[in-house]
Amino acid sequence: MKPTHNISVFLIVSIFQLLFGWKGMAQGIPNLGQTDRWMQGALAAIERKDYQTANELFRSLIESGLPLPEEMPYYFAETLFELGQFNNSKNFLDKYLELTGQTGRNLQGAKELKQKLTKPLAEISACGLCDSKGYRYEVCATCMGQKKQEQTCDYCKGKTIVGCSKCAATGMIKKINVFNQVEIFECERCNAKGRLTCPECQGTGKQVSECKTCLGAGRVTGEVLCDHHDHEEQEKK
Known part of the structure; x- marks a missing residue:
C-alpha cells in the first residue's frame, strides 16, 4: 500500500507542476491573435482608403509592445504618406528597408513610395x-510673438x-587685528542690513528676458500640417 500512496502523491505533484507550468508559459506567450486582428483591421482600412x-x-499595435509583423512598417509608411505626415512616412519606410533589405514582399512598393x-x-x-516634420509654426501664446516677456527675476x-x-547676509564683518583679536565691524557694502537690492532687476522682482516657452523664437x-503657403500675405493681396 505504501508504494501506491507514493505514486498518488507523485501524480498530484506532477499535475500541479503541469498546470502551473503551462500557466507560466501562457503568460509568457505574446498575444499574437491581437496582433493579427490589428494588422488585418489596418489593411482593411487601407483598402477602403480609411x-x-x-x-x-x-499605433495601437506599436504601443502594445507586441512583436510587429515584418511588413507592418511599409503599410504604416503608406498610411502616413496618405495622411500628409511625410517625415514620419520616411522614417518608417527607412526602417522597413533596413529590416527587409531586398527581400521584402513590398520592395517594389517601397521603392515607389520613396520616389x-x-x-x-x-x-x-x-x-x-x-518645422522639419512639416508641422506649421504658430505664434507663441506666451509672448505673443514678441520673443521676450516680463518674467519673475531668476536672480x-x-x-x-x-x-x-560680503558679510554673508549678517550685516557684520569679523576681522583679526595685529594682536590676534577678533574685531567686528558693520558691513559698509550693505550698511549693516545684510541684504541688498537685487542688482539684476533693480528691486522690481521682474525682468525682461527670452521667452521660456518658445526660447526666444516667437x-x-x-499641430496642423503645413501647406507651404503664406496665407497672411495672400490675404493682404
Missing part, C-alpha cells in the same frame, strides 16, 4: 513656415532683495 483608422490601429516622398520632403525642407526669485555676499510648432 487611412485615419489604419493609423490608429497601427513619391522626394517632392513633399523637398518642399518641407525649403519651407520657412513649418532674486521675485523677492527684490538678495543677501549681501513661435512654436503647432
Whole structure:
C-alpha cells in the first residue's frame, strides 16, 4: 500500500507542476491573435482608403509592445504618406528597408513610395513656415510673438532683495587685528542690513528676458500640417 500512496502523491505533484507550468508559459506567450486582428483591421482600412483608422490601429499595435509583423512598417509608411505626415512616412519606410533589405514582399512598393516622398520632403525642407516634420509654426501664446516677456527675476526669485555676499547676509564683518583679536565691524557694502537690492532687476522682482516657452523664437510648432503657403500675405493681396 505504501508504494501506491507514493505514486498518488507523485501524480498530484506532477499535475500541479503541469498546470502551473503551462500557466507560466501562457503568460509568457505574446498575444499574437491581437496582433493579427490589428494588422488585418489596418489593411482593411487601407483598402477602403480609411487611412485615419489604419493609423490608429497601427499605433495601437506599436504601443502594445507586441512583436510587429515584418511588413507592418511599409503599410504604416503608406498610411502616413496618405495622411500628409511625410517625415514620419520616411522614417518608417527607412526602417522597413533596413529590416527587409531586398527581400521584402513590398520592395517594389517601397521603392515607389520613396520616389513619391522626394517632392513633399523637398518642399518641407525649403519651407520657412513649418518645422522639419512639416508641422506649421504658430505664434507663441506666451509672448505673443514678441520673443521676450516680463518674467519673475531668476536672480532674486521675485523677492527684490538678495543677501549681501560680503558679510554673508549678517550685516557684520569679523576681522583679526595685529594682536590676534577678533574685531567686528558693520558691513559698509550693505550698511549693516545684510541684504541688498537685487542688482539684476533693480528691486522690481521682474525682468525682461527670452521667452521660456518658445526660447526666444516667437513661435512654436503647432499641430496642423503645413501647406507651404503664406496665407497672411495672400490675404493682404
